[in-house]
Amino acid sequence: MGNNESHVKIRVNNLTKRFGDLTVLDKICFEIKTGELVAIVGPTGCGKTTFLNTLSKLMPATDGDILIDGEEASPRKHNISYVFQEPTCLPWRTVRENVAYGMEVKGIPKKERMERTDRIMELVGLSSCANLYPNQVSASMMQRIAVSRAFAVEPDLLLMDEPYGQLDVKLRYYLEDELISLWQKLKSTVLFVTHNIEEAVYVAERILVLSNKPTCVKAEITVDLERPRSFLDPQFMEIRHQVTELIRWW
Amino acid sequence: MAYEEIVVKKPLPLIALPCLSVAAFLLFWEWIVVSGTVPSVLLAPPSQVFTVFMDKLGNPNPDGAILAVHAWTSLQEAFIGYSLSLLVGIPLGLAMGWFRIVEGLIRPIFELIRPIPPIAWIPLTVFWFGIGLTGKVFIIWIAGIVPCVINSYVGVRMTQPTLIQMARTYGATDWQIFHQLCIPSALPMVFGALQIALAYCWTNLVGAELLASDTGLGYLITMGGRLGRPDIVVLGMVCVGISGAILGFIIDCVERRLLAGIRR
Numbered sequence: 396m397g398n399n400e401s402h403v404k405i406r407v408n409n410l411t412k413r414f415g416d417l418t419v420l421d422k423i424c425f426e427i428k429t430g431e432l433v434a435i436v437g438p439t440g441c442g443k444t445t446f447l448n449t450l451s452k453l454m455p456a457t458d459g460d461i462l463i464d465g466e467e468a469s470p471r472k473h474n475i476s477y478v479f480q481e482p483t484c485l486p487w488r489t490v491r492e493n494v495a496y497g498m499e500v501k502g503i504p505k506k507e508r509m510e511r512t513d514r515i516m517e518l519v520g521l522s523s524c525a526n527l528y529p530n531q532v533s534a535s536m537m538q539r540i541a542v543s544r545a546f547a548v549e550p551d552l553l554l555m556d557e558p559y560g561q562l563d564v565k566l567r568y569y570l571e572d573e574l575i576s577l578w579q580k581l582k583s584t585v586l587f588v589t590h591n592i593e594e595a596v597y598v599a600e601r602i603l604v605l606s607n608k609p610t611c612v613k614a615e616i617t618v619d620l621e622r623p624r625s626f627l628d629p630q631f632m633e634i635r636h637q638v639t640e641l642i643r644w645w
Numbered sequence: 646m647a648y649e650e651i652v653v654k655k656p657l658p659l660i661a662l663p664c665l666s667v668a669a670f671l672l673f674w675e676w677i678v679v680s681g682t683v684p685s686v687l688l689a690p691p692s693q694v695f696t697v698f699m700d701k702l703g704n705p706n707p708d709g710a711i712l713a714v715h716a717w718t719s720l721q722e723a724f725i726g727y728s729l730s731l732l733v734g735i736p737l738g739l740a741m742g743w744f745r746i747v748e749g750l751i752r753p754i755f756e757l758i759r760p761i762p763p764i765a766w767i768p769l770t771v772f773w774f775g776i777g778l779t780g781k782v783f784i785i786w787i788a789g790i791v792p793c794v795i796n797s798y799v800g801v802r803m804t805q806p807t808l809i810q811m812a813r814t815y816g817a818t819d820w821q822i823f824h825q826l827c828i829p830s831a832l833p834m835v836f837g838a839l840q841i842a843l844a845y846c847w848t849n850l851v852g853a854e855l856l857a858s859d860t861g862l863g864y865l866i867t868m869g870g871r872l873g874r875p876d877i878v879v880l881g882m883v884c885v886g887i888s889g890a891i892l893g894f895i896i897d898c899v900e901r902r903l904l905a906g907i908r909r
Contacts, residue, residue, distance in 0.1 A: 472816075475814050483810075486830075548815065
């Protein structure tokens with residue numbers, strides 16, 4: 396029990412969120428182990444963004460607990476990173492300064508900040524545009540800046556809200572691979588929200604399927620496939636089909 | 646993927662056209678007076694204004710001071726009043742945008758004072774400060790502070806909400822968000838305020854001098870009128886115009902330097 400317990404990084408108990416009479420999140424319970432990459436899929440409008448906003452403490456939960464390492468989660472105490480759907484670069488900072496921003500807020504000493512920034516930018520191929528401003532790089536670059544900034548603080552929990560939803564398919568495949576390699580190298584704990592089932596099966600170790608409102612965890616599917624994964628692998632297609640059946644509303 | 650800095654040359658028409666338009670304007674002006682379309686008692690041609698300008702550089706007559714003294718008085722008043730309005734207005738506006746308490750306390754008073762034209766303060770300032778420097782600085786300060794407060798306030802309010810959320814998830818404090826996010830994102834609006842406030846200060850300066858003073862460019866214009874000398878009136882107006890344009894240009898240059906990332 397003790398050994399098993401130490402592996403659990405995030406524990407969410409009965410997380411509930413109500414807006415007046417409308418119950419959006421209804422007693423959500425799940426656990427994420429240290430260094431796990433979990434994807435969350437659900438039908439449109441099931442409250443995925445509300446879910447992330449409550450998890451990240453941007454929004455107070457009506458009821459329930461979010462525990463990180465057994466302690467009540469708090470942005471001041473824990474390292475929580477959040478990659479938003481839309482690009483969130485600070486236009487007055489260069490690419491490099493943007494990547495370092497999260498660490499700056501966290502008060503990480505300058506020397507370490509520089510080293511980590513360099514390392515991450517090397518990993519994601521941002522080094523060549525380190526001194527440009529965000530409006531001089533492409534939209535996909537901006538999203539990579541946000542992802543790098545999020546990984547750079549070595550988060551206890553990294554939340555991603557459809558980070559690649561607005562990019563074209565080819566670029567998305569490329570960035571998904573990049574995300575996986577970052578995650579494997581930095582061993583962060585990632586919660587990846589998407590409406591794209593294929594993307595979820597491709598990146599995640601485990602998929603949580605959400606129900607319609609009031610939202611709860613409807614099913615949990617472990618994706619135990621070798622990496623790099625192939626979209627044409629029969630097992631891959633089987634899991635994708637299984638998830639699709641779970642969230643179909645038509 | 647390598648990114649390189651690219652230098653774009655300004656196309657020739659952008660340089661040539663302003664020169665052309667100014668030259669055409671001056672020629673047209675000269676022509677309507679010389680040809681008699683507008684009698685020279687009513688408007689002085691540019692050539693005559695230039696002659697008076699050369700004369701006034703060293704001659705204190707007929708209004709009592711040489712041009713440099715008038716210009717210096719006006720610049721001094723404008724500079725002090727303008728600086729004070731920036732110094733008070735910008736921090737006040739920024740704070741009103743982010744801190745609810747400041748907004749609640751200051752906003753009602755500000756909204757009441759804002760619609761009063763600065764010129765309306767002139768009688769009171771003459772009672773309080775006489776016709777010296779202080780009174781005019783006060784009028785200019787009142788004129789300049791309004792756009793500073795409004796623009797800084799709106800600038801902070803327009804900070805992209807996702808940027809604030811992003812900073813919050815990293816655990817940023819209210820103060821960190823204010824000075825790391827809100828102030829930089831308000832800067833383009835604040836620089837807009839510098840331009841607008843300058844225009845307000847400069848116009849109200851002339852207004853203040855028209856009514857109560859003994860030197861200054863506004864005074865030069867009034868005296869020209871009283872003496873029936875349209876050339877002196879126009880000279881005063883041209884000086885106000887040119888010096889205002891130069892100040893505006895300087896602010897524009899500073900802005901371009903500071904806001905490289907936002908404006909490019």
